[in-house]
Amino acid sequence: MDDELKRLKTQVDSLQQKLDKAEQQLQENYYFSSAAVKNLLDVGKIPEHGMAGKTVKTLIENNHSLDFDNQLNTSSYVNVTFEEAEEEVALMGLRVNLADQTVYPRSYRMHDSVVNMIARLWHCPTPSDFEEKGVFAGAGTVGSTEACLLAGLALKFRWRSWYAKKKGVAPDAVLGERPNIVISSCFQAAWEKLFKYMDIEPRIFCPQSDSFKLAPEKISELIDDHTMGVVCIMGNHYGGHYDPVQEVDRVVETINQEKGYQIGIHVDAASGGFIAPFQENLPAWDFRLANVLSISTSGHKYGESCCGTGWVVWRQREDLSEHVAISVTYLGGNADSYTLNFSRPASGVYIQYYNLLRHGIRGYRQCCDNMMQNAEFIRESLRSMTHQGKSRFVILDDGADCCLPVVTAMLNPDCGFTYNDIDLQHVLSQHHWYVSGYKMGFNHPITEEYIPIFSDQDAEQTMFRIVVKNNLTRDMASHLIESFEETFTLLDALDFSELHGVDSLALRHKDQRRISNHC
Numbered sequence: 014m015d016d017e018l019k020r021l022k023t024q025v026d027s028l029q030q031k032l033d034k035a036e037q038q039l040q041e042n043y044y045f046s047s048a049a050v051k052n053l054l055d056v057g058k059i060p061e062h063g064m065a066g067k068t069v070k071t072l073i074e075n076n077h078s079l080d081f082d083n084q085l086n087t088s089s090y091v092n093v094t095f096e097e098a099e100e101e102v103a104l105m106g107l108r109v110n111l112a113d114q115t116v117y118p119r120s121y122r123m124h125d126s127v128v129n130m131i132a133r134l135w136h137c138p139t140p141s142d143f144e145e146k147g148v149f150a151g152a153g154t155v156g157s158t159e160a161c162l163l164a165g166l167a168l169k170f171r172w173r174s175w176y177a178k179k180k181g182v183a184p185d186a187v188l189g190e191r192p193n194i195v196i197s198s199c200f201q202a203a204w205e206k207l208f209k210y211m212d213i214e215p216r217i218f219c220p221q222s223d224s225f226k227l228a229p230e231k232i233s234e235l236i237d238d239h240t241m242g243v244v245c246i247m248g249n250h251y252g253g254h255y256d257p258v259q260e261v262d263r264v265v266e267t268i269n270q271e272k273g274y275q276i277g278i279h280v281d282a283a284s285g286g287f288i289a290p291f292q293e294n295l296p297a298w299d300f301r302l303a304n305v306l307s308i309s310t311s312g313h314k315y316g317e318s319c320c321g322t323g324w325v326v327w328r329q330r331e332d333l334s335e336h337v338a339i340s341v342t343y344l345g346g347n348a349d350s351y352t353l354n355f356s357r358p359a360s361g362v363y364i365q366y367y368n369l370l371r372h373g374i375r376g377y378r379q380c381c382d383n384m385m386q387n388a389e390f391i392r393e394s395l396r397s398m399t400h401q402g403k404s405r406f407v408i409l410d411d412g413a414d415c416c417l418p419v420v421t422a423m424l425n426p427d428c429g430f431t432y433n434d435i436d437l438q439h440v441l442s443q444h445h446w447y448v449s450g451y452k453m454g455f456n457h458p459i460t461e462e463y464i465p466i467f468s469d470q471d472a473e474q475t476m477f478r479i480v481v482k483n484n485l486t487r488d489m490a491s492h493l494i495e496s497f498e499e500t501f502t503l504l505d506a507l508d509f510s511e512l513h514g515v516d517s518l519a520l521r522h523k524d525q526r527r528i529s530n531h532c
């Protein structure tokens with residue numbers, strides 16, 4: 014009887030296995046209508062039972078496919094192309110926590126090596142403690158935002174100790190004093206974080222729309238004994254224009270000498286840090302200028318690294334980067350940490366290291382020349398587009414030489430279009446291109462009031478930009494131009510007046526707010 018039971022049980026087990034296999038086969042053959050996948054929905058709650066990896070991957074792929082194509086994203090500066098070897102080293106870096114410097118000393122050495130390469134690219138004088146430390150004063154960050162915050166903090170502490178000394182009191186006695194920083198209204202939101210998080214007063218200069226740049230002769234009006242620094246943007250994100258660092262340096266030098274201040278310059282080279290060094294005919298903008306104390310960049314933009322890579326370099330440690338250095342010993346050795354977050358993957362460092370060695374100076378220069386030429390092609394193509402004998406666009410960027418490879422323009426107000434640059438963005442997206450249009454206004458970081466960026470333009474006026482990156486070939490640029498042309502067939506045939514409010518233009522002129530009243 015026992016034997017009979019055993020035999021039957023084996024038969025049942027075997028049938029069950031066959032059934033499971035058949036079920037599995039069915040699920041595989043009809044994967045998308047399988048029980049696991051057909052009702053797959055992210056409800057923002059951790060499921061009680063986990064899912065198969067393939068199923069979760071499907072959910073992620075679904076979401077990813079609904080994004081815009083990153084290769085056609087001309088809105089962002091962030092690099093989207095990687096060689097196979099870059100992807101391999103990025104994966105390797107995912108398993109390395111860069112904060113564990115004593116566990117991964119060779120990875121950290123690559124970090125230091127990148128800091129040294131970049132510091133030398135920007136002509137940083139060799140610091141006096143280089144022999145001892147083996148590295149310039151600098152750090153890898155997750156991007157320019159973290160780099161700007163660190164640089165801003167170092168300036169804040171430096172200013173505080175200077176101010177306390179000037180007043181003849183201990184630094185603690187001036188904790189209630191709020192320093193300020195001079196910057197143009199073309200600043201990126203990274204700086205808003207500095208103003209708000211670190212309680213620093215922004216002294217904002219608003220340029221005209223034919224400049225987008227700090228006016229060196231105007232900055233003295235914004236400077237006083239609470240000024241901890243002046244920010245020069247090497248490639249503002251709106252139009253890619255470079256602030257005139259050399260002239261700002263001269264003005265700062267004069268003010269420091271006349272008033273006994275010690276104001277320094279931070280260069281926010283988020284996008285220009287890996288473009289400006291490869292452009293000829295550019296006046297000195299980096300550590301060759303005595304008052305440039307720190308420079309930051311996004312490795313993930315024209316540095317060609319992956320998203321999550323940034324760099325900051327200080328002229329020296331003394332009375333500068335030392336203010337933000339934390340010494341840690343708990344990892345079984347002595348290590349300095351500059352960054353806001355300890356743990357981070359080594360992927361960005363690995364890819365940055367890879368690219369610096371892979372391209373070399375000549376490779377970066379070749380990429381830069383190519384991007385500038387493609388930008389010029391797009392610029393000239395837009396410039397040649399007309400509507401009833403008038404140029405369709407007013408070009409706002411800084412041309413073909415000393416600026417980023419960016420094309421910035423606005424629809425010509427003289428053409429009387431009923432659509433604006435943001436409508437243009439939306440219709441262009443039908444052709445798969447993402448070209449961002451935006452208004453010429455921003456919320457004042459302290460008052461939150463919505464005000465114009467430029468002293469001569471209404472905050473409601475719109476513009477757009479096309480960021481040319483390494484992956485944008487001439488062939489693709491030609492397609493983008495064709496898409497612009499096709500877009501106008503539709504836009505010109507429609508009337509957008511109602512959408513924007515019939516009187517919006519009239520209202521805009523009546524309510525023209527001038528930035529000089531606000532900053």
Ligand SMILES: Cc1ncc(COP(=O)(O)O)c(C=O)c1O
Nearest residue numbers: 156157158201203250281283311
């Ligand atoms: C001038 C400037 N500064 C700072 C940033 C912030 O950079 P990230 O996104 O790397 O933090 C940007 C980003 O575009 C920028 O253009």
